Amino acid sequence: MRQQLHELKGRYNHQPSDFNRYQLVRHEQRLAQWVPSELLKR
Numbered sequence: 374m375r376q377q378l379h380e381l382k383g384r385y386n387h388q389p390s391d392f393n394r395y396q397l398v399r400h401e402q403r404l405a406q407w408v409p410s411e412l413l414k415r
Contacts, residue, residue: 374404 381400385393 374400374407378404 378397378400381393381397385397
């Protein structure tokens, strides 16, 4: 999941479109449901 987050961030930084932003935010929301926020900051 972290690898996918990294890929989505890179994709959004490279091509900031609404679609890429939406996918990044959705993945962050899914990740937040499974991983405590203090672990995400590492």
